[in-house]
Amino acid sequence: MTTYESALEYSQAGLRVVPCKPQSKEPLINDWPKRATTSPSQLRDWFEGHPERNIGLLTGGGVFAVDVDEEQGVKSLNGFVRGRSWPHTAMAETGNDGFHFLFRTNVQVPTQTGFRPGLDLRGESAKIVVAPSVHPDTGTVYRWISHPLDGIAIAPRWLQSWIVSESTATSNTPASGGSPLVLNHSGDVEALAADVIERFPVAQKGTRNAIMVKVLCSLLGRGQEAEVAAEVAIRWWQHFYDRGTIGTTPKEAARTIEKSIKSIIKSGSLQRAVSRDHSAKVAEQSLSPQQSAALGLSDQEANTHSLHTGLTTSLRSDLDRWFAEALLLHSQYEISKEPTREAIPFTSNQLRDLVETRHGRKLKDPEIERLKVKFVSRPDKPANRYELAEQTYTGSSYLRKPSELRLTGLQGLLPP
Template sequence: MIITDATAWPLPTSLPKNLGEAAATYAAAGIPVFPCVPGQKRPLTTHGFRDATTDPAQIAAWWGRHPEANIGIPTGTVIGVLDVDVHATGTGYPILRTLRREGLIDGWGQAVRSPSGGLHLYYPADSDVARVSWSRSRAHVDFRGTGGYIIAPPSTITTDRGNLRYETIAHGRNPRPVDADAIRELLTPQPERTHHPAKPAVLRERPVEQLAAWVAALPEGNRNAGLFWAACRLAEAGLPVPDTFALLEPAAIDAGLEPQEITATIRSAHRTTRAVDVPDDRGLPLVRGHADSSICWGS
């Protein structure tokens, strides 16, 4: 399924601030919803996302009993969502820039900023191919497809800094399904070619040489993510930035990467690995325009 007309994109472009009214608006657009605990992500219904419906009477009853309930939307049927996380231990924005350079995230229909400062990119679900949910915690990137759900705007999450809202920050043009399997493959180093240092802070000559050889042999489409992964491993092992450059830059050049890309990727890996406290507004997407906006991720 390819949506070529932006008007066919099912998600509403504007929502009431009232949660019950917003839930009804989603349902009127053909998007099933279900209630979640106010300020949380936990479902209020017995079967969770499997109870989602577009029935106006059921939705009115749910939000009549729980007017502050958050809005859950099951994924995999109408929409799929790429979830870029921001945690105290790291952020998915460096990998997101890599995915963008590789042309793997084009075609989103809606961009939502999460309460943590992360990003949800909404795509139409592919009616021909079932995309299952998956997680790549080291990359801080998840995909919500079949068997998953997301909390949708204007829901809020209760934090020690108060209630923080999910906020739609941009609408795309010509939404189309995302190849989540290709993204998962890129974020998954091939086992037969992956060499981990034996322990954090312990480097031996042979594993480092093998890691550099693995980077040098990375195929087009996996080069940036592979270099990022390798640089993260060296950073975790305590190797300083100059030594990481000395080990990986020649290998990355052999793989076909440009020096500017290599520098940005290695520095991003060290920043991500060493992050201990990432403010919620750090690395947030900058948005130009509205319906035809594009997203630029700064460093």
């Protein structure tokens, strides 16, 4: 994707773009807070034929960024959040081991540098540099983990309250320096409502509850806060009530939806929504006869010529073999998406759900951890039976970043 095409995507997300000098955070234009734009023609003038230019996004007027700087910033973020809600939202790696999180708000957000060690707020009349820009110090390309077109979440209430308490501003409206930001992406309530109405239609009476649960799981699983999910679900309910396929009046909707949301969150199923979608795709794959034999999943004698000695005999139980199978299938799937990938992202839930999908056995947390101890080495702790893989990075729930691994004992089983 060209720099110009990337700039157009930001404009489609309602984000105002600022051209920056090559491999620099310095704006290319004067008076950039006022001249930042979503205009396709202006973006063409700035970026078409100039792939070397960096891209900046103006913050303020309805959107702000939390800038996490390197390891110190990650530690500060963990302490700042302290177990409170941190919804899934647009998130980027910044090119120097840092991160940007974008949030929507209706309060004025002042720019604050170092409000915690390694943490900055980018608010009114500030900017952030974004993909595919090149970091000025490291030469590393910025990249999105979750793109703004996939949604910018409303900032959690506790964070907005903290911003208000820290700020001298008394207005709950965006600052006057530029037009308010109108975001036309999936994070908007209207867009979310249109999305679930299209994806989860109620064709006949009597099916409302089952479909409503799917609506709520879809919204909550995308990181929307409970209040947003409830508002969207009420609009979904009203739509199909007006069409006669939901018989209960919308007056009853709020109470029913609230109870359903509490039940879904309490069940813990949301944490596995993305993982289950992943396992369904991975489970469509199949192992070759040679792979199955090497893992002890078939009666065929394994040809271990290219394998590490002891692999087959180290997998002593069905759980051992199923865990190894899940690791191999997951890795094959990730590599098929990005053949040059060296580090393979993974979560325990992905491996757990693959085992359940293929064999109907739901692993408990202690079981999956024991399997990892037996077969996955970590920098400070080798696998205690046989190393199938090496964990090279430990993920962070706050950063929505999975762990990463590198196949070792299973490497010889990967297709050429």
